[in-house]
Amino acid sequence: MITWFEKHMPKIVLAPSFLIAVIFVYGFIGWTAWVSLTRSRLLPRYDLHGFIQYERLFDSARWDTALNNLYIFGFLFIVISTLLGLILAILLDQKIRTEGVIRTIYLYPMALSLIVTGTAWKWILNPGLGLEATVRGFGWTDFSFDWLVNPDKAIYTVVIASVWQASGFVMALFLAGLRSIDQEVIKAAQIDGIPTWRIYTSIIIPSMASIFLSAFIVLAHLAIKSFDLVIALTGGGPGFATDLPATYMYTMAFSRGDLGQAASSAMVMMMIIFAIVVPYLYSELRAKHD
Amino acid sequence: MKSKFLFAASAALTLSFAGIAKAEPQAEVLHWWTSGGEAKSVAVLQQEFASRGGTWTDMPVAGGGGDAAMTALRARVLSGNAPTAVQLKGPAIQEWYEEGALSDISSVAEKNGWADVLPASIAGHMKCEGKWCAAPVNVHRIDWIWANASVLADNGIAMPTSWDEFNAAADKLMAKGITPLAHGGQAWQDATVFEAVALGIGGPEFFHKAFVELDQATLKSDTMVKVFDQMRKLRGYVDSNFSGRDWNLATAMVMNGEAAFQIMGDWAKGEFLAAGKRPGIDFLCASTPGEGFLYNVDSFAMFDVKGDDKQAGQMLLAELIVGQNFQKVFNMNKGSIPARVDVALDDFDTCAHISAQDMATSNAGGSLLPSYAHGMALRGAQSGAITDVVTAHFNSDMSSSEAVNMLAKSIANSL
Numbered sequence: 079m080i081t082w083f084e085k086h087m088p089k090i091v092l093a094p095s096f097l098i099a100v101i102f103v104y105g106f107i108g109w110t111a112w113v114s115l116t117r118s119r120l121l122p123r124y125d126l127h128g129f130i131q132y133e134r135l136f137d138s139a140r141w142d143t144a145l146n147n148l149y150i151f152g153f154l155f156i157v158i159s160t161l162l163g164l165i166l167a168i169l170l171d172q173k174i175r176t177e178g179v180i181r182t183i184y185l186y187p188m189a190l191s192l193i194v195t196g197t198a199w200k201w202i203l204n205p206g207l208g209l210e211a212t213v214r215g216f217g218w219t220d221f222s223f224d225w226l227v228n229p230d231k232a233i234y235t236v237v238i239a240s241v242w243q244a245s246g247f248v249m250a251l252f253l254a255g256l257r258s259i260d261q262e263v264i265k266a267a268q269i270d271g272i273p274t275w276r277i278y279t280s281i282i283i284p285s286m287a288s289i290f291l292s293a294f295i296v297l298a299h300l301a302i303k304s305f306d307l308v309i310a311l312t313g314g315g316p317g318f319a320t321d322l323p324a325t326y327m328y329t330m331a332f333s334r335g336d337l338g339q340a341a342s343s344a345m346v347m348m349m350i351i352f353a354i355v356v357p358y359l360y361s362e363l364r365a366k367h368d
Numbered sequence: 369m370k371s372k373f374l375f376a377a378s379a380a381l382t383l384s385f386a387g388i389a390k391a392e393p394q395a396e397v398l399h400w401w402t403s404g405g406e407a408k409s410v411a412v413l414q415q416e417f418a419s420r421g422g423t424w425t426d427m428p429v430a431g432g433g434g435d436a437a438m439t440a441l442r443a444r445v446l447s448g449n450a451p452t453a454v455q456l457k458g459p460a461i462q463e464w465y466e467e468g469a470l471s472d473i474s475s476v477a478e479k480n481g482w483a484d485v486l487p488a489s490i491a492g493h494m495k496c497e498g499k500w501c502a503a504p505v506n507v508h509r510i511d512w513i514w515a516n517a518s519v520l521a522d523n524g525i526a527m528p529t530s531w532d533e534f535n536a537a538a539d540k541l542m543a544k545g546i547t548p549l550a551h552g553g554q555a556w557q558d559a560t561v562f563e564a565v566a567l568g569i570g571g572p573e574f575f576h577k578a579f580v581e582l583d584q585a586t587l588k589s590d591t592m593v594k595v596f597d598q599m600r601k602l603r604g605y606v607d608s609n610f611s612g613r614d615w616n617l618a619t620a621m622v623m624n625g626e627a628a629f630q631i632m633g634d635w636a637k638g639e640f641l642a643a644g645k646r647p648g649i650d651f652l653c654a655s656t657p658g659e660g661f662l663y664n665v666d667s668f669a670m671f672d673v674k675g676d677d678k679q680a681g682q683m684l685l686a687e688l689i690v691g692q693n694f695q696k697v698f699n700m701n702k703g704s705i706p707a708r709v710d711v712a713l714d715d716f717d718t719c720a721h722i723s724a725q726d727m728a729t730s731n732a733g734g735s736l737l738p739s740y741a742h743g744m745a746l747r748g749a750q751s752g753a754i755t756d757v758v759t760a761h762f763n764s765d766m767s768s769s770e771a772v773n774m775l776a777k778s779i780a781n782s783l
Binding site (some may be wrong): 119120134137139140200204205206207224226227229312313314316317329332333334335336339 | 446463464612759762764778782
């Protein structure tokens, strides 16, 4: 009896948290999926009505804008953050004197809450108060930087603020990766007379492939969950030009009393995330079997 | 020693039984009137309730427009423990009634003759399938235009009585470098201006067909295109910094002469008065060009609760809310006018008098209309759909015909 206990101890200890995760994560995902098939408005109802919520969703101009914004914002945010983080990490890795101080400065934005980031950048990018007004005050009276209030360009301001926030973190990831590379390989390549930039592109960066993947996963989930930054920076943007799926879902659920729409937009968000994460998981599991 | 203990124990038991036997009126009230003037106004009701022997449990949930309060309400209703009274307005009352959450206060309404002292359209909002379920607190008017008196006098402009007059005055002011219209670029403010323009250009029947009945033909009509044309003109009359500005900062622009006009509900009057400005002398108030009266009635809806003390609390609260004293004191503090038509308005200022007179005339003439922008005419999903189109049009260079098509489509989608 006791040996059975000892043998199964790990499973028994993990069982409560496993159960809680199953109920509160997967159970509620199932509940949301159910509600997304109903005509719920103010309070949830449970009689199924087919896919009308999804039809309404993809018929809505605001959801169109939100999805487009997600693609633009997600792509730019991930690519620019990764590149910037990589460049900063490579530069910091050159054994400079004040590396500790500079590294801390670059990492600081990550410590700020997104609301603070959004509010600060809102003031900086405000045409009448921030950058545009300052540069005009310096004498360049034709300078204009009104992206924040321009419905076509406002989403790029969200990219600016979130890249500022996240690139320090990506830099820290890459720095750790660079530090863990075997120096013997680098020295051997240098003896062979290979130029430094070639060492980076052919040896160092490929060996950090797993870090690229981790950075991508973290940045992708940050991009999809972006809510507080958008609300603080543009409040949904001029009109609804900077709406994202997360803000759309919140508005439908809590301001418009339209739970069916909120549930269906949440399910679509989840499917987008699955489309990214499932191939990654699959490749990881397959790698283990090799 | 033992007898002392027995005596104390029995005394305690008796006292506790005495407490249970009384069933004093109790009310747990959910609201979002948390800022200075509003909190003072709610305190008036709290004091009256206490003086009639009731116990008030306050449940204030701050957060503009009541989003956070509605979330708290949904959680309480779903858990079966609804608050006694909730600050709700417009079709939200009927929506909650359809979810089976409200109680019936017709006995109080009939005893105090509410049907005789409330205008018909306002009384209609307080009823759920013919039975009274909510008590109205005040009447805010939405379609006001406020102006800086000296700016107008210096430029020889009178308060405009038509939108063409407004445009002419605005062009004159732009030439002098004064911002004609102070505006805050938030969705609800865009919607407020839009419905004032729609009422002015289309008239009361157009407004009712478009924003209460949601008639597709009216939504796609040429009059609606003209409304959007005027909105495009107004976009040219606001300053370049208007995006995201709060409404009270726009009022401040009018107060210090940077801008001439603001289109905003009568809570703007509170800002002027708090800054020591005098109506008629420092600032002018008038209805926006056009006929009609757009109202926003705050009210407390009574939820279905168990327990004699809570139900007694609801009855007492309802009676006090529509009582003469509360209607007068609350509205003097908040800047709105009483929902009761028989309250003496001697202590109210001139703008309130104008408002009350207009309410009586429009009530008689059938042009007393619910505001869509402030949640009186439509449910959240539909009013949100309209506001989305209005704010997208105002903040981009969308053409009026595109906007009209988007409007008709979004409303059809939201039903």
